[in-house]
Amino acid sequence: MVTFFEASLDTISVHHVGNPSINELYSLSDHPLELKDEVIPNLLMQYFLKPFEKANEVYHLTHSSGDLSLNEIHHFVTRVFDQKEKFHEASELIAKFLFKVTTHPNIKGGELYVVYFNKVQIEGNPLDAIGIFKSENKETYLKVYPDKGGFQVDYEENAININKLDKGVLIFNIEKENGYKVVVIDKNNSGGQDAAVYWKDDFLQLKIRNDSYNQTTNTLGIYKNFVTEKLDEEFEMSKADKIDLLNRSMKYFKEKDTFDMDEFTGEVLGNEKAIESFKNFKSQYEQEFDSPIADTFEISDNAVKKQAKVYKSVLKLDKNFHIYIHGDKDLIEKGFDDGKAMNYYKVYFKEEA
Structure with a gap:
């Protein structure tokens, strides 16, 4: 359904979104992330896109009123698809909106990544896409390295496992009038039903395509x-x-x-x-x-x-x-x-x- 063998990562902005219901705040970056080598973009591509290889359900952005222009995410991504120079500004608005709908105390705060991709294929069609991803769960990693004829062991806390994407969505620049083609990942459904549905229902406001x-x-x-x-x-x-x-x-x-x-x-x-x-x-x-x-x-x-x-x-x-x-x-x-x-x-x- 989704493939990325021709895809490239164009621009990425990173923000932090806390939970206002437990008195956490959000923090916005001043500019897009600078990627200084080829290793990091490749790792990020694996982290962001690989989980979508098995995604079969295609959704559309929608709004309960029937007026698609009232869907905030649709409004923000349309602004970027029309004027790419508005990307970072739109990423800030996306972070603020996610913060606004994070109302359940069991929702974890985390980093929010907004990414512009080129040539991600959906149903055989290579398209520009905007990805929105959130990392909520952190892990501890051991590092083993040579030292004085032997080895030493160190660790790193609060690190991200690139094989475990918590939440993500790809919005493809096609079928704008229908709410775009959208595929979604939501692996972290702990915290009760109200906390589990906020990503698809409150933030994105999705309706599955009737295919x-x-x-x-x-x-x-x-x-x-x-x-x-x-x-x-x-x-x-x-x-x-x-x-x-x-x-x-x-x-x-x-x-x-x-x-x-x-x-x-x-x-x-x-x-x-x-x-x-x-x-x-x-x-x-x-x-x-x-x-x-x-x-x-x-x-x-x-x-x-x-x-x-x-x-x-x-x-x-x-x-x-x-x-x-x-x-x-x-x-x-x-x-x-x-x-x-x-x-x-x-x-x-x-x-x-």
Whole structure:
């Protein structure tokens, strides 16, 4: 989704943003950072951009009023894309705005980096991009060095691990009228829900792009919740039956190129009452989250692979056994043993591996 083999770091400004709710302040630098050699820019490129290589979700900047001009970040980055000489001034305004929305006492203060990149690729298109990054967690590092025919050990506190980006966003200079193309990283979600959402919701004000990746993810997620949470209210089903329904849905998404609602529900659910219930369940989701899902869309392989990791095909029996169900559910039967007063499963197979 995002690649940076042609990218270069153009300009970077660094500020410190504290938490005003615990009486911390912010500190602004007077000018952009001076990069005096090639090593530091390369390390910074790795720190800032490498985490985005696996980012599949694309967002847009938005505003609750519907007026995009009221989104502060959209306003600041537009000023830079239009007049690059305004970069450092805009970086100061971005730092002040982040300070303003840092209202929860559990949000950690840290360094804020605002960066102008050239030729970062998103969806195969090399573009200028503005990156905003925040480092909140520091670590202690040991340093070993030769000394007098042997070695000495020293340490450095409050250092940054370049392999662990806490928070970051890349805003690409394309689709300005839609809120730009945006990808985001938010690895540090400690401190409770209110503290966790401030980066995406309060600072950036993002809405996910309703593309094939998002529609595939949402449909699989809705179906999983329907099977695991809703079906019990209307049908009497064993856990093995539920696992079979999940396996059948995953099989459909892995084998098809295009999702079709009527085809999917007919092949996977096959019961008119269950089909109607699922469509109602999906409609409720769309209304609640204002996220419509088309009845037909191109299936995203990356979304299927990601969702497959959370689709469970394991039947857990007390603490003694786990049964992995990957195929024909008719080869497993559930019963009850009166003598032992316990449930049991009977499994049929041809060969033992």
